[in-house]
Amino acid sequence: MLNVKFNLVLSFFALFLIASTLKCASASTGDSHPYYRTCLNNCINIDCNQNPSQNGMLPWYMRLLFWDCGSNCRYECQIDTEHYFAMNGVPSQQYFGKWYFIRVCGIQEFFSVLFSIFNLIVHYDGYQRMRRCIPASHHSKSLCLKWALIGMNAWIWSSVFHIRDTPITEKLDYFSAGAFVLFGLYNSLVLMFKLDLKQGGKPITFLLATLFSLAFLSHISYLSFYTFDYDYNMKANLSIGLLSNFAWFYYSWKHRNSGLHWTKWPALSVTALMLSASLELFDFSPIANLIDAHSLWHLATVPITYYIYSFVIKSSVYDTIAGSPKLKSMYGRD
The missing domain is CATH 1.10.790 (Major Prion Protein)
Known part of the structure; x- marks a missing residue:
């Protein structure tokens, strides 16, 4: 089954590269x-x-x-x-379709690049912390590490796109961000509801992964071979992101009486993410032709992402020691 999933990923990546070479244009x-x-x-x-x-x-x-x-x-x-x-x-x-920015050493949007690199660093830090802290026996450790890798990939291409805006780098940025958002929903569903631990869990997660892969292939195919619709792309990512947020809100609500302070972090994190995303609604010409709302949004996600990874580590370790009431009590007070 792992080989089948790996083949699905390879097929998606091949189409992903082909689609990224197709051009799009917009006038302002x-x-x-x-x-x-x-x-x-x-x-x-x-x-x-x-x-x-x-x-x-x-x-x-x-x-x-x-x-x-x-x-x-x-x-x-x-x-x-x-x-x-x-x-x-x-x-x-x-x-x-973009504001005028002062070019810095050939870099088109200097602060968007800088803040994208900050996000890349915090995802790398999250990957390393999860690799060290989540027990190898945890059922979703591998999935969480893949999630961090896809996040790093998204922020690499965000940096590249803001360094030099071309049709290829634009698509690689947009499609990588879409992959991260969609995989984030898949990861949230599996992690929050422990789908892989339920009876028949592996077929369920395999079916879900297949459906998500097909949905994403359809998404990038539509944008690449039919029309690059910015409005549709934004709405699609927003819809998927909201579904992930609902899953995280549900987790915090479900554990509201657990006495564990860190179970509130998912609701607080997604609330902060939605508030930071609202910066995109207040579009304005760049301050000093360098800093715009988009770059500030990138900056705002850095500390939020750190706490998201901290929650994943906390909950994963807590799940692993579920068989020891004493350890659960000690860990819950951390």
Whole structure:
């Protein structure tokens, strides 16, 4: 059965890579403005087409991040257009669906990258703590470790996407985040309801894993081969995330009279996650053209994630020592 699950993962990953190479585009007020269009056409025709060596004149770190003359023209013309808007009393506008950010050593969204790396670190720390602290005999240790690995993968691609926004890095970021959210729901259901310990548990978890894999393959296929619908993608991830939140709320409610203070952490954590996600609703032009609501959301998830892993460790160890009332009493007071 493990081999079948592994083959499902390989099949998904192959389609995942293929889908990530397909392009998508969106237009915004800034890139549609005549001033920007004129600037971009002049830059490409004069600086790029008439001077093919222009790519080699870019700094090495920009070439390392796959900047070329054309993409650099798009960035430079955003600067010129923003200056034009400011001189005419027009607020900052979006370009190709995103705000203008000051580039730092070739990095497009410096603080989103930095805060994504913070999240990567806290997931790595969670992985190491679970590997050390959760007893090997615990029924869901392997699943929890996989969850942390998928989380690390999501934040790696978030960092890459914010370093350099391309059609490929965008899809790898969005699809990796979707995989983490969906696997988070699967992990929550198995962990909270101990599905793998119930009678017929392995067939149940296998069926659930298969259904989730097929749902995710359908999701990325729709976005890749039909249309890259940002609104649909957001709603799909939000819906799955809310289902996970309900599972965590239910756990805290079910154990409300247990006398164990850490059983409140799931409800508190998902409440904090929902409050932090509300930052995405208050979209604003970046402060100093560097920090926006999206980057602040990434920052807010760092301490929350730490406590989520702490809860998983606490509950897993507590489950393992369930046969010893004395140890349960001692551990419950930690």
